[in-house]
Amino acid sequence: MIHQLEAIKERFNEVSQQIMMPEVVSDQKKFMKLSKEYKDLDKIVKQYDSYRKLLSDIEGARDILITEKDEDMRELAKAELDELVPQKEPMEDVLKEMLIPKDPNDSKNVILEIRGGTGGDEAAIFAGDLFRMYQRFCDKMGWRLSLTDYTEGSSGGYKEIIAQIEGEDVYGKLKFESGVHRVQRVPATETQGRIHTSAASVAVLPEAEEVDVDINMNDIRKDTFCSSGAGGQSVNTTYSAVRLTHIPTGLVVQCQDERSQLKNFDKALTVLRSRIYEIELQKHNDAIASQRKSMVGSGDRSDKIRTYNYPQSRVTDHRIGLTIYNLSAVMDGDIDEFIDQLRIAENAERMKEGAAV
Numbered sequence: 001m002i003h004q005l006e007a008i009k010e011r012f013n014e015v016s017q018q019i020m021m022p023e024v025v026s027d028q029k030k031f032m033k034l035s036k037e038y039k040d041l042d043k044i045v046k047q048y049d050s051y052r053k054l055l056s057d058i059e060g061a062r063d064i065l066i067t068e069k070d071e072d073m074r075e076l077a078k079a080e081l082d083e084l085v086p087q088k089e090p091m092e093d094v095l096k097e098m099l100i101p102k103d104p105n106d107s108k109n110v111i112l113e114i115r116g117g118t119g120g121d122e123a124a125i126f127a128g129d130l131f132r133m134y135q136r137f138c139d140k141m142g143w144r145l146s147l148t149d150y151t152e153g154s155s156g157g158y159k160e161i162i163a164q165i166e167g168e169d170v171y172g173k174l175k176f177e178s179g180v181h182r183v184q185r186v187p188a189t190e191t192q193g194r195i196h197t198s199a200a201s202v203a204v205l206p207e208a209e210e211v212d213v214d215i216n217m218n219d220i221r222k223d224t225f226c227s228s229g230a231g232g233q234s235v236n237t238t239y240s241a242v243r244l245t246h247i248p249t250g251l252v253v254q255c256q257d258e259r260s261q262l263k264n265f266d267k268a269l270t271v272l273r274s275r276i277y278e279i280e281l282q283k284h285n286d287a288i289a290s291q292r293k294s295m296v297g298s299g300d301r302s303d304k305i306r307t308y309n310y311p312q313s314r315v316t317d318h319r320i321g322l323t324i325y326n327l328s329a330v331m332d333g334d335i336d337e338f339i340d341q342l343r344i345a346e347n348a349e350r351m352k353e354g355a356a357v
Contacts, residue, residue, distance in 0.1 A: 001092070004099055005048045012041040036107065044098050051091050058084050100347055105206040105281075106172030111274045112145075112204055115160045116153060117180065119198025122187040124153025126308075127200040129331060130181060131161050134174075136333025143167030147257045148267050155188075162271065164207070171206045176319075176342040178204045178305075185310030195311060199304075207270060208277030215273060221245040222265070227256040244268045251275050306338075320345050 018024055019034045061084065064077035114131050116123035138145045143165050150161040165174070182199045224239040241256035242264040253275065255268040307316045313327040317338050324330060324337060 001095065001099065005044070005095065008041060009045050009048060012038070012045045015041060040102075040107075044095075047091075047095055047098060051095060054084060054087055054091060058088065097347060103172065103175070105175070107169055108171045109164065109166045109207040110171050110174055110204050111148070111207055111271050112163045112165055112174070113160070113202070114158065114162075115201050115203075116158065117199040117201050119183075119196065121153055121155040121157075122183075122196055123198040123200055124159050125155060125157035125187070126181075126183045126198050127159070127161065128153070128157030129183075130200055130202065131158060131163075133331050133333055133335065134165075134177075137335055138165055138167070138333075140333055141167060141173070143170060146267075148255050148271055149253075149257065164267065164270065171204065172343075173339050174204045175206075176305075176339065176346075177202050180304045181306050181308065182304055183308045183310070185308075205274045205278045206281070208273040213273045213277045213280070215246075215269075215276065219247050220269075220272070221247060224261060225256075227259075240264060242268050244272050246272055246276065249276065249279065317342070 015034055015038045019031070019038055024030050024034060058081065061077040061080045065074055065081075068074055068077065112134060114127045114134075116127040119126070135145060144167060145163050145165050148162040148164055151159040153159050180199050180201050182197060184195055184197050186193055187196050187198075221244070223243040223245070225241045225243065226239060227241040240259055240261045241254065242261060243252065243254040244265075245252050251272060253268045253272040255264040255271070258264045258267065305317065305319055307314075307318070308327060308331070309315070310327060312325070314323060314325050315327050315330045315338075316323040320341055322338060322341050326334070330338075
């Protein structure tokens with residue numbers, strides 16, 4: 001471990017020098033890449049420096065016990081060791097976790113897409129409930145959520161809703177939410193009091209930047225139309241809504257949330273870039289799937305990942321077998337325990353991979 005940490009510190013020093021070079025500062029792509037690497041390495045180096053100081057303090061206290069004759073000094077050294085030695089193992093555990101290879105997308109913002117699935121009107125209502133759950137979670141995390149596009153359900157909720165979420169480590173926390181979410185409850189539209197099962201799909205896409213995906217603007221067809229959502233007097237009178245079609249892939253994205261056509265174009269382009277990036281990312285993941293069988297990392301939208309059972313106030317994550325009997329709190333954005341346990345499971349998988357190499 002020390003050898004790895006020394007190599008990281010050496011690389012950190014190299015990046016610290018490179019990031020100040022004029023030729024790097026003038027190259028936006030290279031500067032952004034090195035800035036991200038600097039930020040990631042800085043956390044590890046600071047932890048390693050603290051660990052080395054702890055080892056040095058422990059060694060100093062032990063030297064006093066060996067060489068010092070004064071009993072008061074020896075007692076002080078013993079007290080210091082009693083305080084320092086218990087800190088060593090937890091600090092090593094933190095460093096080991098920091099050395100686990102991380103998903104390079106974890107620090108990215110995300111595009112959140114929720115769609116009602118099987119269940120008709122009830123599925124759309126449930127999609128709206130899920131969106132509210134993520135809204136509450138974003139508020140708690142201090143993240144910024146902004147709508148891109150949505151289609152309302154005939155009885156409430158959304159047939160489809162797309163939003164952009166910005167903040168720290170957003171993808172790292174929300175990536176496990178991708179998949180099919182199932183709900184079991186008596187719908188408001190049910191007259192017989194029978195429990196129905198409905199579903200909604202959630203997709204969490206890492207927001208791709210220009211450095212990640214190079215899109216030829218000649219491959220994009222832009223159409224404008226009148227917004228059909230809330231927006232005041234400009235709705236249905238100005239062509240502010242934007243639809244983008246990526247001709248090589250056939251992907252279509254639209255945005256009508258902003259009053260400005262330019263802002264809607266920028267938002268739609270961000271979503272389009274992220275969807276193209278996800279396609280490339282999926283190709284990469286498929287290529288290494290035979291080597292890596294993570295229980296939580298697939299993010300396959302066809303996987304049934306979680307069930308929300310209203311009669312029993314129960315929420316179960318099927319990937320890790322975790323059940324929480326506090327559905328109202330979960331639907332109010334309290335999904336931390338699921339996210340924490342899924343991240344622990346992913347780290348365990350990564351540690352197994354590291355040991356197998």
